Amino acid sequence: APQRVVDLRSDTVTQPSAAMRAAMARAPVGDDDYGEDPTVNELQQLAVRILGTEDALFVPTATMANLIAVMCHCQRRGAQLLLGAQAHLHVYEHGGAAQVAGIHSQALPDLPDGTLDLGQLELTIREAHGSRYHPRPELICLENTHSSAGGRVLPLTYLQQVRLLAERYGLRVHMDGARLMNAAVAQDVEPAHIAQHCDSVTLCFSKGLGAPAGAVLAGRRAFVAEAWRVRKLLGGGMRQAGVLAAAARIGLEQAEETLRRDHDNARRFAQGVRELNSPLCSVSLEAVETNIVMVEVKGLSPAELCVYLQAVSEEELAETGCTVSVLLFPWSEHTVRAVWHCDVSAHDTELALNKLGFVARKCQEKLAQGRGSSPRSTGGH
The missing domain is CATH 3.90.1150.10 (Aspartate Aminotransferase, domain 1)
Incomplete structure (x- = not known):
C-alpha cells in the first residue's frame, strides 16, 4: 500500500486549493503600491467588513504586520511594549521591535490559558506611569488565539478589561490575531466582536485559512495610512499582489x-x-x-x-x-x-x-x- 503522510507540524504547511489556484490565475491586478490593484483593494475592503475596522492593509506576512503595528503605535524610541513572555511577537519574530523599531519589550508571565494576570499588568503599567526612571509604556500586545498556550482563545471579558486598563493609562492595544478567525469560530462570534477591543489587529491568511502567503493589518484610517509608509520602509510594497490576495480572499470567505x-x-x-x-x-x-x-x-x-x-x-x-x-x-x-x-x-x-x-x-x-x-x-x- 502507498505510504500516507499526515503533516500536523503546523497550519502553515497547507497547499493552495484548486479554487485558490484558479482565482490566482485569473485575478485582475494592478500596481498595489499606487493603490491600483483591484484584487488587493477588494480583499482589504472584505477584511474591513469582517473585522469592523475603518481600514486595512495587505502585507506579505503577519510578522511584518505586527512590526508595522508596533512602529506605528510606538513612535518614540525606547517606548515600552507590554506582552506575554511566550508571545509569538516576543519569541519568534527575531526581536524586530528592538532590532528595527528601537522599542523596549517588557515580557510578563503568560497564564496557562494564554492571558496575562491583569493585576500584574496594571502594577507594571502603574510603576512606570509618570516615573522618569522607567521606560514609557505605550502599547499592550495580545495574541489570539495564543499559539504557545495550545491555541487558547482569549475570553471577550478579558479583552474588555485589558482595553479599559489601557484607556485608563493612555496605552494602545494591538492584537496579533494571526489565528483570529479560529478564535471567532470557537467563540461563535463575529470577528468584529473580538477586534472591537483593540486599536489594531493582525490577521494571517497563510495559517488555517490555507492561502500561500499574506496577512492584513487593520485599524483606524489614520493608523493604516501610517502603516502604508512603514510597510514601504520594511520592503513590503508588493506591486501586482492581487495574485496573492485572490487566494487570501477565498481562504477568508471559506474560513x-x-x-x-x-x-x-x-x-x-x-x-x-x-x-x-x-x-x-x-x-x-x-x-x-x-x-x-x-x-x-x-x-x-x-x-x-x-x-x-x-x-x-x-x-x-x-x-x-x-x-x-x-x-x-x-x-x-x-x-x-x-x-x-x-x-x-x-x-x-x-x-x-x-x-x-x-x-x-x-x-x-x-x-x-x-x-x-x-x-x-x-x-x-
Missing part, C-alpha cells in the same frame, strides 16, 4: 466552514489520545479549544516520539494493514504539538491516532522487555 472542521478533528484526536490511556502520552481536553493539540510525553523525549511517528516499518504494515508517516512538532521538553488544517481530513486524523496508538504500544512492549524505548523500524523516514 468558518474550514476552521469548524479543523476544530472538530483536533478535538476528536485529543479525545482519542485520552482513550488510548497510554502512560506515554496524555492530553488536557479542557485546553483544546481550537485547532492545536499539545500532547504531553512521558518515558521518552518529544523528539524521539516524533521520529517514531514519522518512521514506517514492515511491522506496522503487518499489524495495522497500512503505513502512515505522521509529522508532529517537538514543542518543549515534555510536549509535542499537533496542528489541524484544511489538508488534514477526519480520515487522516484517525490514521494519525492509530499510528500514535501503534507507537505507544511498541514503546510499552520494549520498556516492559527492558530493551529501551525504541520500536523497531525497518523502513526509512
Whole structure:
C-alpha cells in the first residue's frame, strides 16, 4: 500500500486549493503600491467588513504586520511594549521591535490559558506611569488565539478589561490575531466582536485559512495610512499582489466552514489520545479549544516520539494493514504539538491516532522487555 503522510507540524504547511489556484490565475491586478490593484483593494475592503475596522492593509506576512503595528503605535524610541513572555511577537519574530523599531519589550508571565494576570499588568503599567526612571509604556500586545498556550482563545471579558486598563493609562492595544478567525469560530462570534477591543489587529491568511502567503493589518484610517509608509520602509510594497490576495480572499470567505472542521478533528484526536490511556502520552481536553493539540510525553523525549511517528516499518504494515508517516512538532521538553488544517481530513486524523496508538504500544512492549524505548523500524523516514 502507498505510504500516507499526515503533516500536523503546523497550519502553515497547507497547499493552495484548486479554487485558490484558479482565482490566482485569473485575478485582475494592478500596481498595489499606487493603490491600483483591484484584487488587493477588494480583499482589504472584505477584511474591513469582517473585522469592523475603518481600514486595512495587505502585507506579505503577519510578522511584518505586527512590526508595522508596533512602529506605528510606538513612535518614540525606547517606548515600552507590554506582552506575554511566550508571545509569538516576543519569541519568534527575531526581536524586530528592538532590532528595527528601537522599542523596549517588557515580557510578563503568560497564564496557562494564554492571558496575562491583569493585576500584574496594571502594577507594571502603574510603576512606570509618570516615573522618569522607567521606560514609557505605550502599547499592550495580545495574541489570539495564543499559539504557545495550545491555541487558547482569549475570553471577550478579558479583552474588555485589558482595553479599559489601557484607556485608563493612555496605552494602545494591538492584537496579533494571526489565528483570529479560529478564535471567532470557537467563540461563535463575529470577528468584529473580538477586534472591537483593540486599536489594531493582525490577521494571517497563510495559517488555517490555507492561502500561500499574506496577512492584513487593520485599524483606524489614520493608523493604516501610517502603516502604508512603514510597510514601504520594511520592503513590503508588493506591486501586482492581487495574485496573492485572490487566494487570501477565498481562504477568508471559506474560513468558518474550514476552521469548524479543523476544530472538530483536533478535538476528536485529543479525545482519542485520552482513550488510548497510554502512560506515554496524555492530553488536557479542557485546553483544546481550537485547532492545536499539545500532547504531553512521558518515558521518552518529544523528539524521539516524533521520529517514531514519522518512521514506517514492515511491522506496522503487518499489524495495522497500512503505513502512515505522521509529522508532529517537538514543542518543549515534555510536549509535542499537533496542528489541524484544511489538508488534514477526519480520515487522516484517525490514521494519525492509530499510528500514535501503534507507537505507544511498541514503546510499552520494549520498556516492559527492558530493551529501551525504541520500536523497531525497518523502513526509512
